[in-house]
Amino acid sequence: MTIDIGHIKYANCTPIFTALASHFDCSGYRFVDGVPADLNAMLRSGEIDLSPSSSIEYATAHEQYCLLPSLSISSIGAVKSVFLFSSVPVEELDGCPIGLSAESDTSVNLLKVLLARKYGFSNSFERTREPLAEALKRFPGLLLIGDAALKGAASGVAAYCYDLGQLWYDFTGLPFVFALWIVRRDAATAKHAGMTMLARDLVAAKELAYRSYPEIAASCQEREWIGESDLVDYWNTINYELTEAHIEGARLFFRHAFELGLIPTLPQIRFFE
Numbered sequence: 001m002t003i004d005i006g007h008i009k010y011a012n013c014t015p016i017f018t019a020l021a022s023h024f025d026c027s028g029y030r031f032v033d034g035v036p037a038d039l040n041a042m043l044r045s046g047e048i049d050l051s052p053s054s055s056i057e058y059a060t061a062h063e064q065y066c067l068l069p070s071l072s073i074s075s076i077g078a079v080k081s082v083f084l085f086s087s088v089p090v091e092e093l094d095g096c097p098i099g100l101s102a103e104s105d106t107s108v109n110l111l112k113v114l115l116a117r118k119y120g121f122s123n124s125f126e127r128t129r130e131p132l133a134e135a136l137k138r139f140p141g142l143l144l145i146g147d148a149a150l151k152g153a154a155s156g157v158a159a160y161c162y163d164l165g166q167l168w169y170d171f172t173g174l175p176f177v178f179a180l181w182i183v184r185r186d187a188a189t190a191k192h193a194g195m196t197m198l199a200r201d202l203v204a205a206k207e208l209a210y211r212s213y214p215e216i217a218a219s220c221q222e223r224e225w226i227g228e229s230d231l232v233d234y235w236n237t238i239n240y241e242l243t244e245a246h247i248e249g250a251r252l253f254f255r256h257a258f259e260l261g262l263i264p265t266l267p268q269i270r271f272f273e
């Protein structure tokens with residue numbers, strides 16, 4: 001039985017997917033490329049069985065999902081690929097319209113939590129697909145994630161860049177979990193043996209990836225626009241673990257999101273077993 005796996009087409013997912021494909025039997029998998037917001041929708045509708053997906057997607061529809069243990073896309077401090085770009089200092093953004101990446105679900109809610117709770121601001125928000133320079137003509141602040149955020153930070157187009165992983169850490173002292181490996185419960189039951197093997201292989205792939213960042217960087221496509229040493233530096237900055245501290249950070253984010261009316265209920269954290 002084929003397992004349909006979402007694949008976020010960002011540099012942050014390259015190490016684990018490369019290690020999985022090069023060391024483990026993937027003949028039973030179909031990989032579906034997409035940006036997080038699209039993969040979240042495919043996961044919700046059952047088009048795919050599991051995916052590294054926005055942590056807020058888990059919280060929003062947790063009755064349908066469980067989580068693979070020991071895996072996430074997180075930060076403990078800076079993340080380097082989730083930025084609020086702005087034309088003015090963040091302290092001057094109260095009341096301003098803020099542009100939001102159409103690709104993200106977690107980070108848009110993280111920004112809402114930070115602006116409301118860390119700064120005490122009241123903002124309006126609008127999704128946009130405009131590139132950074134154009135968007136900043138309409139919005140004094142713009143959130144980008146993934147490769148677009150890495151490129152935006154390197155471009156120097158924005159007067160100010162705020163790393164949301166760092167803002168969260170300064171606010172809470174906790175890790176921030178951007179993505180979790182979310183499994184549909186119906187697929188976990190129907191494809192249990194394959195899912196058990198995949199859960200084990202992904203953790204092993206993560207450990208293998210940690211030991212081979214320079215080799216993975218030397219042969220991946222992203223090196224053409226970011227460069228090998230910056231890629232290795234990025235992968236060493238992002239955190240792929242899921243410890244008790246990560247879960248505490250995720251629970252705190254979900255609590256803020258719930259209190260602000262961004263998610264309907266407070267989710268239970270339930271793992272695949």
Ligand SMILES: C=C(O[C@@H]1C=C(C(=O)O)C=C[C@H]1O)C(=O)O
Binds near residue numbers: 010012106
């Ligand atoms: C750190 C990142 O984490 C991501 C952010 C996500 C979101 O905001 O919904 C979802 C998946 C991750 O790819 C990033 O993309 O830069």
